[in-house]
Amino acid sequence: MIRILTLILLVPLLIHCSTSPTGRRQILIVKDAEMNEMGTLAFSEMKTKTPIDTSAVANSYVNCIVSAELAVTSDTTGVESWEVVVFKDNTPNAFALPGGKIGVHTGMFPIAKNKDQLAAVIGHEIGHVIARHGNERVSQNQLAGGSVKLLENLGKPMVAGALGMGAKFGILLPFSREHESEADLIGLELMAKSGFDPKQSVELWKNMSALGGNKPNELLSTHPSDATRMKHLNAAMPNAMALWEKAKAEGKRPNCQL
Numbered sequence: 381m382i383r384i385l386t387l388i389l390l391v392p393l394l395i396h397c398s399t400s401p402t403g404r405r406q407i408l409i410v411k412d413a414e415m416n417e418m419g420t421l422a423f424s425e426m427k428t429k430t431p432i433d434t435s436a437v438a439n440s441y442v443n444c445i446v447s448a449e450l451a452v453t454s455d456t457t458g459v460e461s462w463e464v465v466v467f468k469d470n471t472p473n474a475f476a477l478p479g480g481k482i483g484v485h486t487g488m489f490p491i492a493k494n495k496d497q498l499a500a501v502i503g504h505e506i507g508h509v510i511a512r513h514g515n516e517r518v519s520q521n522q523l524a525g526g527s528v529k530l531l532e533n534l535g536k537p538m539v540a541g542a543l544g545m546g547a548k549f550g551i552l553l554p555f556s557r558e559h560e561s562e563a564d565l566i567g568l569e570l571m572a573k574s575g576f577d578p579k580q581s582v583e584l585w586k587n588m589s590a591l592g593g594n595k596p597n598e599l600l601s602t603h604p605s606d607a608t609r610m611k612h613l614n615a616a617m618p619n620a621m622a623l624w625e626k627a628k629a630e631g632k633r634p635n636c637q638l
Contacts, residue, residue: 400511401455402562408512409519412458412478419479419514423463426483431468433486437638438466442484444636445499445576446506452573455510472591476505478514491587495636496571496580503567503576511566513559557604564609568620575632578620585610 398406433439446464459480469485472492476482482505484498492498508514564581572578589606604612 398512400562401507401566402511404558404562406512406516407519408515409522410515412512412515415512415515415518416458416479418518419477419481423465423477423479423481423483426467427465433466433468435466438486438489439464441495441636441638442466442498442502444634445495445502446482448574448576448632448634448636449499449503449506449570452570453506453510457509457512472588474501474505476502476509478509480509482506489638491591492584493587494580495634495638496577497584497587499571499574499576499634499636500567500578500581500584503570503574504563505567506570507563507566508559511559511562513563516559517556561604561609561612564604564613565616568613568616569623572620572623573627573632575624575627575634578617578624581613582610582617585613 398408400406443464446462450462457478459478462480462482464482464484467483467485470487471485472487472490474482474484474488482502484502488498488501492501568578568581571581585606
């Protein structure tokens with residue numbers, strides 16, 4: 381009872397009400413600096429466990445896309461410089477973490493078949509960071525668990541899981557469907573503003589859908605179905621196309637090649 385009363389008294393002092401880039405209200409109890417520390421810790425651990433692709437071609441290609449999208453990103457959550465690593469992993473995956481850490485698996489290249497499709501992937505992942513989805517997830521977990529302690533309660537496996545590093549690193553708190561859909565829309569806007577063809581975001585999800593596999597029903601999954609994602613992207617496409625035309629008129633035509 382004392383613990384609950386203490387939480388009731390302290391939480392209002394810790395909660396920061398914020399608004400996501402799409403206008404959704406958020407409850408955040410973790411400072412950006414603390415989230416950045418968590419992201420850096422998780423990324424450092426991954427670099428010790430997963431082979432890194434040091435080839436100049438792959439790294440130049442990915443960095444070209446990242447640089448173009450970060451150039452149109454207004455809120456970087458206190459990150460001064462971003463680190464980009466290409467990992468030798470055949471799974472089609474990419475991620476971005478608080479602290480300005482971006483990882484792209486080599487297995488993503490055959491699925492994201494051109495620079496615009498990879499820009500959709502990377503834009504989505506950057507969207508998670510600038511929308512502070514990791515902060516929301518960690519905050520919700522702390523509030524649900526009745527604890528106002530943060531890093532001191534999180535061992536390395538939980539840090540990685542809380543930030544969505546994947547099953548290999550122990551997913552404990554996956555992004556919600558709401559977060560995934562929001563990141564899709566933020567990523568769509570980022571790629572369009574930076575000069576990448578937004579229509580290719582839908583083509584990417586066609587490619588992902590073609591992978592097949594035993595995907596769970598959307599109602600039982602933390603991710604929207606491929607069809608739902610494409611529907612939402614298409615609905616937002618007119619605005620994205622207008623942003624793309626504006627970007628091209630401003631000379632934003634990223635020449636990223638693999």
